[in-house]
Amino acid sequence: MSHYVSVFLVAVRSTIYKITGVFLLMAAAEGVLFWMQLQRAGENKVVLLEELIQSSGIPLVSGGAFLLVCGILSLVGYEFSGSRVRYTIQRLSVREEAIVLLWGVNSMLALCMFWAAQLAVVLLLSKLYIDDMEPIFFNSQTLFLAFHRSSFLHSLLPLEETSRLLRNVALIFSLGITAACFAQKQRRGERGVAVALLAALTIVFFPADLGHLGSDLTIMVIALTTAAFSLYSIFRVGLYKE
């Protein structure tokens, strides 16, 4: 068991600080942008929370941070110039397939953390909005309504929409697997583009309004099919090209 834990820790140690850095940068950038927009909002003009979130560019910052996180996760086990980690991986008692899966689990956890971090930042900014605005501009339903009206906020916290929640879970699962597969393919002299395609798909289609069951199902199918192909490629016997 300790063998598996140590392999898992390789991925954690390779990514945790960088990902935490991205989270902090993202939170700082979103906080500053939101604060600036909040200050610009006229005292007598009603500015809805979701409008403020959108106009401060938080979805864009979030998308950029998401791409960075995907990049960091994809590089676990990647062989840069002057590094042949395959020679260590192939000498372990743990099979390479298991190693790739464990690194995929690390990626999934990191993406869950990203989801949670982005949600926490948005909730903190909402608190800031409520504290800063005149009480006349918000009520007990403000937050609830904002998360229903805004496609970005709704997809971040899909209240009462199970299909969106499942779509997000499917995306995290697939991105985790394909990110781990990316480095494995590189070690085998192949190219893994699945993670880039899935990340692009996520960026484009993540913000979706309430009630888009068809879109949710389509993305879920695409994500899970990609994950299935990636899983197949992990277990396919592939020769290392020398």
Next chain:
Amino acid sequence: MLEIRNLSKSYIGKTALTQIDLTLAPGEIIGLFGENGAGKSTLMKCILGFLQYQGKITLDGEAITRKNIARLSFATSEHSFFPNLTTSAHKEFYEMHFPYFREKRYRGLMEFFNLPEHKPLKSFSTGQKNQFEVILALCQGADYILMDEPFAGNDIFNREDFYKVLSGILEPEETVLLSTHLLEEVEAFISRAVLIRHGQIAGDVFMTDLEDEGKTLVGYVKETYQYKADRVSRALSDLTDEE
């Protein structure tokens, strides 16, 4: 005993090794010599199971699998460590995977090379990376330590000091297979020299036999390779005539 029988390896359109027969006995320190592309690295990678091959390689009569691969360690100038991790993280990793990890030797060598413990390896110089690669191979607790040009990029003082330390720390049952171009430097350190040329064993000699015959390793290599001593003077003469 590591036995290689009838080992052949071909890449697409190229034969890298042809019917290699070699036995590495416990306690031997074997120098593996040959020109670039002779097949030294390929031989090591076949032993470690990194490449598919024809023939048979056994360790004490058993095929090399995940069950006994820990008895072999590998240091390469290509570097096999995780560049994002620190040396201390590697130590923990190796301790978990290799039950006979040599903690005391690790501490001693880290001190000898004066390597930092809490910096990621990607920030190390090439020389330091080589040193750490060799430290891991020596401390894994393996019976057979394979080194493929481990000191490419290290200065001569560093290399010479290391060979001295190495000869002092190796235990009688530890076997080293060392591939290098630096014949003179390892001459005093190795107990046997294996020459490989065009994928075949061109020579295999014990250093004691060479000493008895009054030959040097360089002399033996030149003799085996039928090195033409007048090659340079003839080339220079031809070039001068052209002018």
